[in-house]
Amino acid sequence: MVITANETKAPSTDYPLRGLRILVAKPGLDGHDIGAKVIALAMRDAGAEVIYTGLRKSAQHIARVAIDEGVDAVGLSILSGSHCELVAQVIDCLARAQAPDVKVFVGGTIPVPDHEPLRQLGVRGIYTSDMSLDRVIRDLAQQLH
Amino acid sequence: MTAIPETEPKLTHQSPSGIDVPVRVGPEALRTEHIGEPGHYPFTRGIFEDGFRGRLWTIRQYSGFGTAEESNERYRFLLDRGQTGLSVALDLPTQCGLDPTNEMARPEVGKVGVSLSTLAEAEILFKGIDLGAISTSFTINGTAAIIYAMYLAVADKQGVPRERLTGTIQNDILKEYVARGTWIFPVRPSMRLIADTILYSNGQTPRFNPISIAGAHVRDAGATAVEEIAYTLANGLAYVDELLRRGGDVEKFAKRLSFFFYVHMDFFEEVCKFRAARRLWARLMRERYGVTDPKAQHFRFGVVCGGSSLVAPQPYNNVVRVAVETMAAVLGGAQSIFTCALDEAYQIPTEFSAELAVRTQQIIAYESGIARSVDPLGGSYFVEQHTDQIEAAVDQVMREIDAYGGVVKAIEEGWIQMRLAERALQRKRQIDTGEKVVVGLNHFSNPEEVCTPGDVFRLDPTASARVIERHQLVLQARDAAAVHQSLQRLSAAAAKDDENIMPYLVDCCHAYATVGEMVACLREQWGDFQEPVRL
Numbered sequence: 196m197v198i199t200a201n202e203t204k205a206p207s208t209d210y211p212l213r214g215l216r217i218l219v220a221k222p223g224l225d226g227h228d229i230g231a232k233v234i235a236l237a238m239r240d241a242g243a244e245v246i247y248t249g250l251r252k253s254a255q256h257i258a259r260v261a262i263d264e265g266v267d268a269v270g271l272s273i274l275s276g277s278h279c280e281l282v283a284q285v286i287d288c289l290a291r292a293q294a295p296d297v298k299v300f301v302g303g304t305i306p307v308p309d310h311e312p313l314r315q316l317g318v319r320g321i322y323t324s325d326m327s328l329d330r331v332i333r334d335l336a337q338q339l340h
Numbered sequence: 341m342t343a344i345p346e347t348e349p350k351l352t353h354q355s356p357s358g359i360d361v362p363v364r365v366g367p368e369a370l371r372t373e374h375i376g377e378p379g380h381y382p383f384t385r386g387i388f389e390d391g392f393r394g395r396l397w398t399i400r401q402y403s404g405f406g407t408a409e410e411s412n413e414r415y416r417f418l419l420d421r422g423q424t425g426l427s428v429a430l431d432l433p434t435q436c437g438l439d440p441t442n443e444m445a446r447p448e449v450g451k452v453g454v455s456l457s458t459l460a461e462a463e464i465l466f467k468g469i470d471l472g473a474i475s476t477s478f479t480i481n482g483t484a485a486i487i488y489a490m491y492l493a494v495a496d497k498q499g500v501p502r503e504r505l506t507g508t509i510q511n512d513i514l515k516e517y518v519a520r521g522t523w524i525f526p527v528r529p530s531m532r533l534i535a536d537t538i539l540y541s542n543g544q545t546p547r548f549n550p551i552s553i554a555g556a557h558v559r560d561a562g563a564t565a566v567e568e569i570a571y572t573l574a575n576g577l578a579y580v581d582e583l584l585r586r587g588g589d590v591e592k593f594a595k596r597l598s599f600f601f602y603v604h605m606d607f608f609e610e611v612c613k614f615r616a617a618r619r620l621w622a623r624l625m626r627e628r629y630g631v632t633d634p635k636a637q638h639f640r641f642g643v644v645c646g647g648s649s650l651v652a653p654q655p656y657n658n659v660v661r662v663a664v665e666t667m668a669a670v671l672g673g674a675q676s677i678f679t680c681a682l683d684e685a686y687q688i689p690t691e692f693s694a695e696l697a698v699r700t701q702q703i704i705a706y707e708s709g710i711a712r713s714v715d716p717l718g719g720s721y722f723v724e725q726h727t728d729q730i731e732a733a734v735d736q737v738m739r740e741i742d743a744y745g746g747v748v749k750a751i752e753e754g755w756i757q758m759r760l761a762e763r764a765l766q767r768k769r770q771i772d773t774g775e776k777v778v779v780g781l782n783h784f785s786n787p788e789e790v791c792t793p794g795d796v797f798r799l800d801p802t803a804s805a806r807v808i809e810r811h812q813l814v815l816q817a818r819d820a821a822a823v824h825q826s827l828q829r830l831s832a833a834a835a836k837d838d839e840n841i842m843p844y845l846v847d848c849c850h851a852y853a854t855v856g857e858m859v860a861c862l863r864e865q866w867g868d869f870q871e872p873v874r875l
Contacts (some may be wrong), residue, residue: 224432224448226521229561232761233768235875249873250521251436253444275432276799280447304686325652325781327772 210242211336216266220248220257222281231272237328258288261297267339274303286317349777355609357564359729369725378714382619386673387638391714398676399701404429404454405688406803408464411454421698426476429453435522437483437859440808449804459849460814462494472500476507482524484511485537486858489845508549514575517751519557527752529866535586540842554600560647562764565613570737574747590629594636603665604649614672616731643669646680654780658682666704671717754872818852826851827861834865
């Protein structure tokens, strides 16, 4: 009597992210992708068009996909402790590619002392696993609409 | 923080795997004929007649960070505090087969584990630790064959005979494609590499576990306890089939297959999942493969307590969680236990929290008395019935995988990954709504609490520069011709399907070839895994 996967599709009465294109990316070597996939599914349920890169992508690759796909935002998922370096690389690549309008969000294991430095780099939102998906979606909608 | 639901939590009637649990179970539920005796088929009650009286489980804390010197110091600290086995955490470049000088590797050097780019690092890591006297476990998969070769090379250098080596390499690539992500090569050559390590190890290091088939990572990613066991047993069968295809003797290699799981908080589901898994595996080995030696039917497993069941808010609650989980592991009959530290949800543990985690196991081992009698829960109406229910549910999931076309196909096509992501979303929503109670997070939280207390672990920021510096010194000091020659032989062996690669890897390690160089040779022959991105 294992619960069937279909029950996960919670009925979404509201689509706060409708009309947005969002890239979910895994920079660096971290292989923990379940958080990235959960947030991608949740954003899709909230009405966004979501593109997921898969694992181990370079900052250059992520920036190129963001531009080619014309996304409104990039969500970077990092659990390896290398977030400061990797986020700086992606933001730098986006700037060099003349796409500074693409908004960058970060999720994963991000210690509180690192939040302010990341915001200084230009990160619009930092989401950790103890936040509810609704809160993350609401915050994204507010920042992106 | 998550908003606090307004209603008080209620006790649910279902286990987290979705199994209906009756309020009362009586003698009519007991089917004694398939329980068996401890140490006897089908091993529901454990693989040893005397439980833990003969030998306690191994207390083995996962640890490693920064440079080899720093990790060596932490190992000596843990051994000094009574730890009985080592468990090496490796950094991501080592796990993904990249040298620390590689551009993708640089930000990750020494972060989540220690960097072992050449034999020189391994020599420092195990300095002053007698490899003939301690068992060492490596959480390594994509590059498991290389790290195992490096361990053999260190033992050779220490003068320890290989047959005395004990320990484990995780070496379970199938679950890497599903949940942990440190794959390198496509599925099929990876399976060959695993068969090579197991067959070589059976001959060279007969007391070493060349694989630890792991459900822990899919569990932590979102799978239920039932799915954790089902996916893991299915992977185990895929390895057995590969070994048989390579001409291995199942009566021999099956004795050295080991397993690894997470223990989460639902006490009886966890205890019963181990009892059910032990019985299922023994049956599969006997009925599907005709295994007759009881030791080759044994389901031996290590566990990790903590992981995603630990949360950052009110972190001292995590000590209680780990204690409950450790008791479930003991009553489930685990062979080795790693207890996460209370701060492990958000950082590398401090010495204080690492010591408390070891003490938790020692208190349960020597004060609680629960290890005194073998399988003390055996024969409980409820426990035996719940074991039966889990066994049936696991069997059902394994049939679904078979119906899809087997586990290798299901992984190559991303089907299991997709099921897991859906399950993870479901679990997250259950936590968000408060349906799944997590004390301090979604119920009984303290709005006054400002995040994490206590000590903060700080990784030395110069560690990665020191790793890179020594790596370059090793490159300069080694005999370049010997390296070149050993790598050429490795390439030639990789090109032949029926050649065992292990001796060539050991030679490369002795010549101080780097992990990145060895992986590059193999990649040239085998290519890269193409990740199926399916959501």
